[in-house]
Amino acid sequence: MASAASGSKGRVLLAYSGGLDTSCILAWLIDEGYEVMAYMADVGQEEDFEAARAKALKVGASKVFIEDLRRELVEELVIPTIQANAVYETVYLLGTSVARPVIARSQVAIAQREGCTHVAHGCTGKGNDQVRFELAYYALDPKLQVIAPWRIPAFYTRFPGRNALLAYAAEKAIPVSQTPSKPWSTDENLFHISYEAGILEDPNVTPPKDMWKLTVDPEDAPDTPERITITFSAGKPVRVTNEADGTDLSDPLDLFLYLNTVARRNGVGRIDIVENRFIGIKSRGCYETPGGTILRAAHIDLEGLVLDREVRAYRDEHITPIFGKIMYNGLYFSPEGDLITKMVPLTQASVNGSVRVKLYKGSLTMEGRWSDSETLYDMEQSSMDVQGDFEPVDSEGFIKIQSIRLKKWGAKLQQKN
Secondary structure: OOOOOOOOEEEEEEOOOHHHHHHHHHEEEEEEOOEEEEEEOOOOOOOOOOHHHHHHHOOOOEEEEEEEOOHHHHHHHHHHHHHHHOEEOOOOOOOHHHHHHHHHHHHHHHHOOOOOOOHHHHHHHOOOOHHHHHHHHHOOOOOEEEEOOHOOHHHHHOOOOHHHHHHHHHHOOOOOOOOOOOOOOEEEEOEEOOOOOOEHHHHOOOHHHOOOOOOOOOOOOOOOOEEEEEEEEEOEEEEEEEOOOOOOEEHHHHHHHHHHHHHHOOOOOOEEEEEEEEOOOEEEEEEEEEEHHHHEEEEEHHHHHHHHHHHHHHHHHHHHHHHHHHHHHHOOOOOOOOOOOOOHHHHOOOOOEEEEEEEEEEEEEEEEEEOOOOOOHHHHHHHHOOOOOOOOOOOHHHHHHHHHHHHHHHHHHHHOO
């Protein structure tokens, strides 16, 4: 059957990776009668963007856009996530999630500028990313139409597996990498890399040693510890120093890239978990988040010195978990996302100071911390050797008040027994 005239159905901006899936999607959309433009976001992944540009044009894209979003990602998403100490289900540092808002926002902006009627992506129909991208699209431009081929029966029945995609690629003369396909899928940005699917779908299969791309195996890391100092202002990292190699950085992007480097060579930042996807499916994922692991640990440590107890408790209960859930579920562009991102800086005004960190064979140890202006720690007041302005006798009244309800509870238990 002859394909529809190119562009007769509208103009599409496709989120393009240069891989087999999105290259076939590009060709398929053209067959379906769309004019297709390709969009790639540079969020720090190791990618030959110019080769991908040439490939997209060869497949039939009318234009290719490559946007450098690394600084936006660090300054607008990564650092606020660190300020909030945000994680999902207590362990996942949201590496994939934090990149999606800047990628989607740039895609929508280009689509609007180029007069596109549709945006498209290559996310599967079972994962979180389809939700994250599309909720962002609809929030940023409700008029844009979305094409998700892996949810279209005509597409996924025609391409039930890799062999079908390879046959289509041969038919359309789409260049295909000769590198053997690895038995897992990955997603990478400057914050992290994720591994899932394939052999990892069995949660009891140990990941092979050669899977981990970013970090050296902790067992093979240097036998000598490495020490760095991280300085924060209002909860934001503003300086990293390492006397051993002469490093002294303050630019947010440069600082973060260096933390990635030092963490990678010391085997820091690996996790292997089973998580609950937003759509209700459990998923096994392996993640490397090198620099982010250091930053979050140092930030939490400094807060112990400078942050008021009740402010910290309120943030930990009402902001940190909600922030993590909003990011994971793709609701950054939402009323609650707007609210929570405005609340985080209000908790960080006093988070000023420095932390000394030791990295050694996959582990992090905080060796010291100080603040020249914001510390709430009083050495004399805390000392067991100096009385200071704290009268020990005052503790007696405190204990009596705290024990009132416990005495009543204990008495009732005795009566029952």
